[in-house]
Amino acid sequence: MKSLKIAGIVIGALVLLAGVAITAALNSSVQTWAVRKAVAGQPGLTIEVAKVDAGFSAAEVTGLRVVQAGLTLTAKSVTTRHSAWAYLTGRRIDVDELVVKDLAVDLRPAAPNAPAGTAPSGNAPKPAAPTKAATAAKSEPAKTQFEGLLKQAVLPLELRLGRMTVNGRAELPDQQQVAFEIKGADIAAGKRGRLEWTVDYSDSNTGAPIRAVRSTGTMAVNLTSDRRVDLIEVDTTAAAMGPKIPADQVKLLLKAAQPKSGGDEDYSVGISLVRAGKTENLLTASAHFATAQRELAGNWEIALRSEQLSALLAGFGLPEIAANGTGKFSLKPDAGTATASGSLRASATQLQQLAPALAAVGSVQLKSSFDGSLAD
Numbered sequence: 001m002k003s004l005k006i007a008g009i010v011i012g013a014l015v016l017l018a019g020v021a022i023t024a025a026l027n028s029s030v031q032t033w034a035v036r037k038a039v040a041g042q043p044g045l046t047i048e049v050a051k052v053d054a055g056f057s058a059a060e061v062t063g064l065r066v067v068q069a070g071l072t073l074t075a076k077s078v079t080t081r082h083s084a085w086a087y088l089t090g091r092r093i094d095v096d097e098l099v100v101k102d103l104a105v106d107l108r109p110a111a112p113n114a115p116a117g118t119a120p121s122g123n124a125p126k127p128a129a130p131t132k133a134a135t136a137a138k139s140e141p142a143k144t145q146f147e148g149l150l151k152q153a154v155l156p157l158e159l160r161l162g163r164m165t166v167n168g169r170a171e172l173p174d175q176q177q178v179a180f181e182i183k184g185a186d187i188a189a190g191k192r193g194r195l196e197w198t199v200d201y202s203d204s205n206t207g208a209p210i211r212a213v214r215s216t217g218t219m220a221v222n223l224t225s226d227r228r229v230d231l232i233e234v235d236t237t238a239a240a241m242g243p244k245i246p247a248d249q250v251k252l253l254l255k256a257a258q259p260k261s262g263g264d265e266d267y268s269v270g271i272s273l274v275r276a277g278k279t280e281n282l283l284t285a286s287a288h289f290a291t292a293q294r295e296l297a298g299n300w301e302i303a304l305r306s307e308q309l310s311a312l313l314a315g316f317g318l319p320e321i322a323a324n325g326t327g328k329f330s331l332k333p334d335a336g337t338a339t340a341s342g343s344l345r346a347s348a349t350q351l352q353q354l355a356p357a358l359a360a361v362g363s364v365q366l367k368s369s370f371d372g373s374l375a376d
Helices: 002-025 028-039 084-090 132-139 306-315 356-360
Strands: 045-048 051-054 058-068 071-082 092-106 158-172 176-188 192-203 212-223 229-241 249-257 265-275 278-290 295-304 320-332 337-349 363-375
Touching: 028 051, 084 092, 176 212, 265 306, 295 306, 306 320
Parallel strands: 092 158
Antiparallel strands: 045 058, 051 058, 058 071, 071 092, 158 176, 176 192, 192 212, 212 229, 229 249, 249 265, 265 278, 278 295, 295 320, 320 337, 337 363
16 A cells, blocks of 8 residues: 555656646746747847747747848748647648738848858958869769659648738839738649739839839649649739839749649640730740650740720830741750740830940841751
8 A cells, every 4th residue: 555655746746847847848938938039049040939839739030130242131920820740640740820920121231340250251261172073073063863743742641731821022223122922822732722912012113113012823733633733724923013114014923733643744835915904925835745755745825906905014114026927846854955936926126225325226027937956
């Protein structure tokens, strides 16, 4: 009986100790200290956090700041609703919601009076001269075979992301800025996920031909049950704004598909103009990658009338152009061979937009029929 009593006391003490350890581990102050200690002392990299509060079903990081050469990244907060148990038991990343608020990326060059340590010291030791083997390795890089765009698009872990929201801005050099908002949903194996975005670019420089650009779009990503990306579709439109630029939009459609794992892939691209609510095709192209022959083959068609982009090009100070043609092509990336055939008619007018002296030229006309190949 006495031994049972002692055993009970020991077990109770261990349970109490485990409870204290878990409580301490889940304490925000302890987590913040642990994270700060873990990320401290990284060469050339500074990571700071104001507070970390993580649990088994939710987490929040506030005051995140990352500084590296030429880049400063901050975020007001990063919050998740997740299942830690899914990762601990099956190495599955299961996130109901991910929210990143006020993400800021600063790509502007550092000020001349930046703190010491941000630039190399004049007394720093010079790097050793490269060896002959290293020089040979650089001059003859290893060749990698082209196996399609989607063959390597496989998630390393099982992932489920129910919803995602990211908003923020990017500071660019020369008084330019980009504000963005990205949303996502249903990113998971066996589902067709979706990303959508709104991006606003602005230039505050006086006399800038492009004062702003707005781009909106969506991307569909289909994941198979074995975590393979077998389909990507992108649909985006963009409109530039400036003192001489019309309100027309340019629409871009992209698609890449690999119906069978390790099999052939199909690609397509389309560029069109949206004017007064109507869509006019400018360029279309499609290609098929045959894995057995390791060959990419396809065709293209361009139909650009001079009046379609004349106002837009004039706003940029460029000549008017027109082009019409069709053709086929094939490419073997591994062998370094290519073939192309087709016909193209093109013209350029208003050449004085490039230089006043070209006004005497008037216009340039091009008519070409071609059928050729390239090797090595």
